[in-house]
Amino acid sequence: MIDASLVQIAGLHGRATQRQAIINLIDGAAGGTGGALLLHGELGLGKTALLDQGSVIATAHPAGFTVLTAKCLPDEADLPYAVLHRLLEPLAGQLHLLPTRQKEVLTRALSGEGCPEPDRLVLCQAVVRLLGTASAHHPLFCRLDDVHAADRPSLDALAFAARRVQPYRVAMLFASEATATVSDVPALRLTPLDPADSLALLADVIPDGLPGDAARPLARLARGNPQALVDLAAALTPGQRYGEEPLPAELPLDGVLGRTYRDRLHRLPADTRWLLLLAAADVALDQPGLVRAAAASGTQLRALAPAELAGLIRVGAHAVDFPQQLLRTLVYQQAPLARRRAAHLLLSRAISTGPEQRLRRAVHLAAAADGPDEPLAAELEQTAAEVGGYASASAALERAAQLSDAGSSDGRSNAANRLVAAARYAWLAGDPQRARRLLFRIGESGSDRAVQGRVWLLSGEIALRVGVAGEALDRLLTAAESLAPTDRRLALEALLRAGEAACSCGDYHRYGEIARRAAALRQPGAPDAVLLAQEHIAGVAATFHGRHHAAVAHLRRAVTIATRSADAAALTVGSAASLLAADDVAAGRLAARAVARARFSGDVSVLPRALELLTYAHYWLDPTGAAATAAARDGLTAAWESGQENSAGIHRGMLAVLAAIRGDRTGALWHGQFLAEAQPVRQRPWALGQWALAVLDLVEGRNPDAAARLYALARPGTGRGQLVEQVMATPYLVEAVAHCGASGVVAPSGVAVPGLATGSTTLVRVRAVRALVVFDRWASGTGNPGRRAVSARCHALLAPRGSGVAEDYFRDALRLHTAGGAEFERARTELLFGQELRRSRRPRAAREHLHRAVETFQRLGVTVWTQQAVAELRAAGATVPASRTLLGSVPWHRATDTPGFVADVPVSTIGGAAPTVDVRTLTAQQLRIARLVVEGATNREVAARLHLSPRTVDHHMRNIFHRLGLRSRIELARALR
Structure with a gap:
C-alpha cells in the first residue's frame, strides 16, 4: 500500500476522494486485480493533474509499474486507431507473443491498414491479451487523457479492454469532459473546488500572497475551477498584486482555459458560431428567444448541435447557458465588431414588445450604437431604475455612462451620476469588486461635491463589509460632510453606517461625534428614513454613555418606524435597535422580515447583515438551539457569495461562540483558528x-x-x-x-x-x-x-x-x-x-x-x-448512574483535546507504553481532576480551579489511581495523553 500523503502533487487541492480511488486502483492492479476508472468533469477541473498524480503513484509503487500514456487529440479524431497506436506503441516488441490471428489483426490496425468489421472482436481480444501479457513482467498503468476527443475505433477497443482486465495486473485511468462516458467503467465526477481549497490553491500559486481581501474575489471569479485560478494568478499585474489597481473582472482570454476554448470555437462551422454569438450577446435569452432570433437571421437551429455536443453550450427549456462565463466572453469578443452590432440589432427586434422587456431592448440598441447618444442613455437610465434585476441594471447604467457626451460638463456630470448608480446596483447584486471598479473610473475630477459624497458613501459601505472598518469610518464621515448641504437623507445614512463602522473597529469613543453630526441635521416633518437614522443614532449614543432609559426611548421609536417599512436595510436598523433595547423577539421578527425582503428583492448586499442580526436575536433567546447556528451558517454562505469578508468573519465568530457554548470544542476551534x-x-x-x-x-x-x-x-x-x-x-x-x-x-x-x-x-x-x-x-x-x-x-x-x-x-x-x-x-x-x-x-x-x-x-x-x-x-451526595445519555453520546478524544474525553487506545507519550485503562470507571469530576493533573497542575492548583479543598482533591486522586490501577502521575500522564 502507498501512503497518499507521500505522493501528493503540490497545488492539487480538494481531490482527496479521487486520489484515494486512484491509489486503490493501482494497489489492486499490483495485487493481481486489474480495473479501470473514468474521471470526468468540465475543462480545467484538474483531470490531467490527477492523471499525472496517478503516473507518480504508479512509478513510485514497489511493484514497479510500466506507465503507458495517450492523449487524444481532436486533429486525430478522424484517424482510426490513432489513440490505440499511441498507447500501445511501447509494447510493439511484445506483439509476437500474441496468437497468430490476433497478432495479424492488431498489427494491421496499428500500421494504418484498418480493421474489417468481422475482425473487430479479434482486435479487441488482441488488445486485452497484449496488456495482460505485458503485465506479467511488470504491472501496467494506462492513462488516457481527453477521451472525449478519441477516435471511435480506438475508444471501442480500449473500453472493451477496460471491462476485461480484472484478471491481469493492469490499471486503466481515463479522463474525459463531462459529456463523454465509457460504458460499464466506474466513473468519478470532478466538481468545482470549495472556497477553502480555492484559497489554498491561490496561496500555492502566489507564494507572496495578495493584499487584504483580494484572494476571495479571485476565488469567486474562478468559481472553483483550478485552471481558472492559475490563469488569473498568472495574469495579475504588479499593481493588482499590490492592491494599487482594481482586480480583474473576467478570466484572462489568453490563459490556458481561454486558448483551449478559442481553439474549439475555431473548429465550429460559421452558422454555429453565429448562433453562439446570439446566445452570448444576451444573458437573458431563453430557448424561444433563440429560436426566433435564429429564424429572423435565416439560420437553421440545428446548426447549434456541434456546440451542444462539444459541451460548449446548454439549451434548456427556459435558459441558454454557457458552462463557463469565460466561454461567453470569448464567443462575444472573438466576433468582429460588425458581427456583434448585427447580433444586437437582430436581438432588439426579436425580443417581445412587452414593457418588461424594455430594458433588454434598450441594452441591445445601446450596444449597437456607434457614438454618444444622450436620448438612448436617458432611456437606459430610466428603464434600469424601473425594471430588471440589479446586475442587469448595473450593466445598463454603465453603458449609459459610455453613451453620455463627454464633451460637455452636463454630459460628464451625467456620466458620473450613472457610474455611481451602476456601482450601487453592482453592490446590491453582490458584486463588490465590480462596484469598486466603477467607482474607480469616476475619480476625483470632473464631478461635483454631491457626486463625490455618493462615491464616498458607497465606497465606505463596501469597506465596512469587505475591507478595513477603520478606513470605512473615515470615508463615511467624509461622505456625510459632503452630502449634508444637498441630501440630508444620504448624509444620515452615511452617519448610520459610520456608527456601525466605529463599533466594528472598536472606536466607540468616536460615536459622540457621529451623534452630534446627526443631531445637527434634525428637522421637523422629516420622512421616516431620516427619522429612523436619527432615532437609532441617538439611542445608540445614549446607550454608550450609560443613559439607558433615554436610550430605550429613542430605540423603541426607531423600532416603531422600522416596523412600518418594507425596505430590508431599514428593517435591519430596527432589528439592531431592538437588540440594544433587549427586545429579542422583536429583533428576531424584524431581522427575519429583512432576510425575506432581501431575498425577494435580490438585495444581496444587506442579506449577511440581516442574518447576523437574526443570529444575535436567536442567541439571546436560546444559544444552544439550532436556529442561531442555522442563521449564522446561512449568513456565512451569503457573505461568501457576496464577497463580504468582514460579515463572513462575524458569522464565523458567532459560529465559534455558539459551538463553544454547546461544548463543541472541535467546531469552536475550527472557526476560531480561521479568525485568528x-x-x-x-x-x-x-x-x-x-x-x-x-x-x-x-x-x-x-x-x-x-x-x-x-x-x-x-x-x-x-x-x-x-x-x-x-x-x-x-x-x-x-x-x-x-x-x-x-x-x-x-x-x-x-x-x-x-x-x-x-x-x-x-x-x-x-x-x-x-x-x-x-x-x-x-x-x-x-x-x-x-x-x-x-x-x-x-x-x-x-x-x-x-x-x-x-x-x-x-x-x-x-x-x-x-x-x-x-x-x-x-x-x-x-x-x-x-x-x-x-x-x-x-x-x-x-x-x-x-x-x-x-x-x-x-x-x-x-x-x-x-x-x-x-x-x-x-x-453533593446524589447517586447518578453513568448513563448513555451522559457518556455514551460523547465522542472519545484525547484528554488534551477535550475535558473528560480520553483516548480509547494506548498512546505512548512520556516514555514507554501507555497503560491500558478504562476511564469510564471515573466520575466526571475525577476526569476533570485527572486532566488538570496531566497538564501539570498540583493538587492545590486543581483545588483552586475547581473550588474544592486540597484535601478533597487528595481524596479524588487516591480514587483515580485505585480505579485505573495506576501508581504515579507519570503513569496517569501516559494513560491519558
Whole structure:
C-alpha cells in the first residue's frame, strides 16, 4: 500500500476522494486485480493533474509499474486507431507473443491498414491479451487523457479492454469532459473546488500572497475551477498584486482555459458560431428567444448541435447557458465588431414588445450604437431604475455612462451620476469588486461635491463589509460632510453606517461625534428614513454613555418606524435597535422580515447583515438551539457569495461562540483558528473568536485564562475595544473571575491584556465588577427580565461565599428567569446556585437545583454542561448512574483535546507504553481532576480551579489511581495523553 500523503502533487487541492480511488486502483492492479476508472468533469477541473498524480503513484509503487500514456487529440479524431497506436506503441516488441490471428489483426490496425468489421472482436481480444501479457513482467498503468476527443475505433477497443482486465495486473485511468462516458467503467465526477481549497490553491500559486481581501474575489471569479485560478494568478499585474489597481473582472482570454476554448470555437462551422454569438450577446435569452432570433437571421437551429455536443453550450427549456462565463466572453469578443452590432440589432427586434422587456431592448440598441447618444442613455437610465434585476441594471447604467457626451460638463456630470448608480446596483447584486471598479473610473475630477459624497458613501459601505472598518469610518464621515448641504437623507445614512463602522473597529469613543453630526441635521416633518437614522443614532449614543432609559426611548421609536417599512436595510436598523433595547423577539421578527425582503428583492448586499442580526436575536433567546447556528451558517454562505469578508468573519465568530457554548470544542476551534489567521486583531470577528476560546477555557477549568481573554476585549473607561462583545460576554467574565479564587488571573500566552502583564498575579476582580456595572445598567435600563436574571446571578457570584447576600441574588435570578424564558441560562443559574449551596455545606438544598440543571441540560443536548452538573450532583451526595445519555453520546478524544474525553487506545507519550485503562470507571469530576493533573497542575492548583479543598482533591486522586490501577502521575500522564 502507498501512503497518499507521500505522493501528493503540490497545488492539487480538494481531490482527496479521487486520489484515494486512484491509489486503490493501482494497489489492486499490483495485487493481481486489474480495473479501470473514468474521471470526468468540465475543462480545467484538474483531470490531467490527477492523471499525472496517478503516473507518480504508479512509478513510485514497489511493484514497479510500466506507465503507458495517450492523449487524444481532436486533429486525430478522424484517424482510426490513432489513440490505440499511441498507447500501445511501447509494447510493439511484445506483439509476437500474441496468437497468430490476433497478432495479424492488431498489427494491421496499428500500421494504418484498418480493421474489417468481422475482425473487430479479434482486435479487441488482441488488445486485452497484449496488456495482460505485458503485465506479467511488470504491472501496467494506462492513462488516457481527453477521451472525449478519441477516435471511435480506438475508444471501442480500449473500453472493451477496460471491462476485461480484472484478471491481469493492469490499471486503466481515463479522463474525459463531462459529456463523454465509457460504458460499464466506474466513473468519478470532478466538481468545482470549495472556497477553502480555492484559497489554498491561490496561496500555492502566489507564494507572496495578495493584499487584504483580494484572494476571495479571485476565488469567486474562478468559481472553483483550478485552471481558472492559475490563469488569473498568472495574469495579475504588479499593481493588482499590490492592491494599487482594481482586480480583474473576467478570466484572462489568453490563459490556458481561454486558448483551449478559442481553439474549439475555431473548429465550429460559421452558422454555429453565429448562433453562439446570439446566445452570448444576451444573458437573458431563453430557448424561444433563440429560436426566433435564429429564424429572423435565416439560420437553421440545428446548426447549434456541434456546440451542444462539444459541451460548449446548454439549451434548456427556459435558459441558454454557457458552462463557463469565460466561454461567453470569448464567443462575444472573438466576433468582429460588425458581427456583434448585427447580433444586437437582430436581438432588439426579436425580443417581445412587452414593457418588461424594455430594458433588454434598450441594452441591445445601446450596444449597437456607434457614438454618444444622450436620448438612448436617458432611456437606459430610466428603464434600469424601473425594471430588471440589479446586475442587469448595473450593466445598463454603465453603458449609459459610455453613451453620455463627454464633451460637455452636463454630459460628464451625467456620466458620473450613472457610474455611481451602476456601482450601487453592482453592490446590491453582490458584486463588490465590480462596484469598486466603477467607482474607480469616476475619480476625483470632473464631478461635483454631491457626486463625490455618493462615491464616498458607497465606497465606505463596501469597506465596512469587505475591507478595513477603520478606513470605512473615515470615508463615511467624509461622505456625510459632503452630502449634508444637498441630501440630508444620504448624509444620515452615511452617519448610520459610520456608527456601525466605529463599533466594528472598536472606536466607540468616536460615536459622540457621529451623534452630534446627526443631531445637527434634525428637522421637523422629516420622512421616516431620516427619522429612523436619527432615532437609532441617538439611542445608540445614549446607550454608550450609560443613559439607558433615554436610550430605550429613542430605540423603541426607531423600532416603531422600522416596523412600518418594507425596505430590508431599514428593517435591519430596527432589528439592531431592538437588540440594544433587549427586545429579542422583536429583533428576531424584524431581522427575519429583512432576510425575506432581501431575498425577494435580490438585495444581496444587506442579506449577511440581516442574518447576523437574526443570529444575535436567536442567541439571546436560546444559544444552544439550532436556529442561531442555522442563521449564522446561512449568513456565512451569503457573505461568501457576496464577497463580504468582514460579515463572513462575524458569522464565523458567532459560529465559534455558539459551538463553544454547546461544548463543541472541535467546531469552536475550527472557526476560531480561521479568525485568528484571517481577521485583524481588535476587530469584531477577532473579539468573537476570543470570546469562544474563553468559553472553552471556562468549561475546561482554565478560569484565569478565560478571565484574561474576556478582559482583553475592551477597555470600557476609554471607549476603545469591542465593548458590545465584552458586555455580551460579561456573564462568562464574572463567572471566570469568581472561580479564580486566590490564584489570580494572568495573561495567557499570545493574548495581550492592557494592564495585565504575562506571568503576573494581578487580580481582575475589580475589573470584573466594572464590567458588571456596565451590564447591570443595561439590564436595568432595558427592563428585560432575562438580562436582569443574569445580572443578579453575576452579583451572586461576586458576593461573599456562603453569605445570605449571595443566596438572595441567586433566588432573585431564578425568579426573573421564570419571566425571561431562556432555559439554558436558567439551568446555568441552577448549576451555579447548586455549587454555591454544596460548598456552603448544604448538599440537600444543592441537589434540588442540580437535578433541575441536569434535566434541562440533557433536554437541550449540551453534554459538557450535563457532565458538570452531574459531577456537582455526585459531589453533593446524589447517586447518578453513568448513563448513555451522559457518556455514551460523547465522542472519545484525547484528554488534551477535550475535558473528560480520553483516548480509547494506548498512546505512548512520556516514555514507554501507555497503560491500558478504562476511564469510564471515573466520575466526571475525577476526569476533570485527572486532566488538570496531566497538564501539570498540583493538587492545590486543581483545588483552586475547581473550588474544592486540597484535601478533597487528595481524596479524588487516591480514587483515580485505585480505579485505573495506576501508581504515579507519570503513569496517569501516559494513560491519558
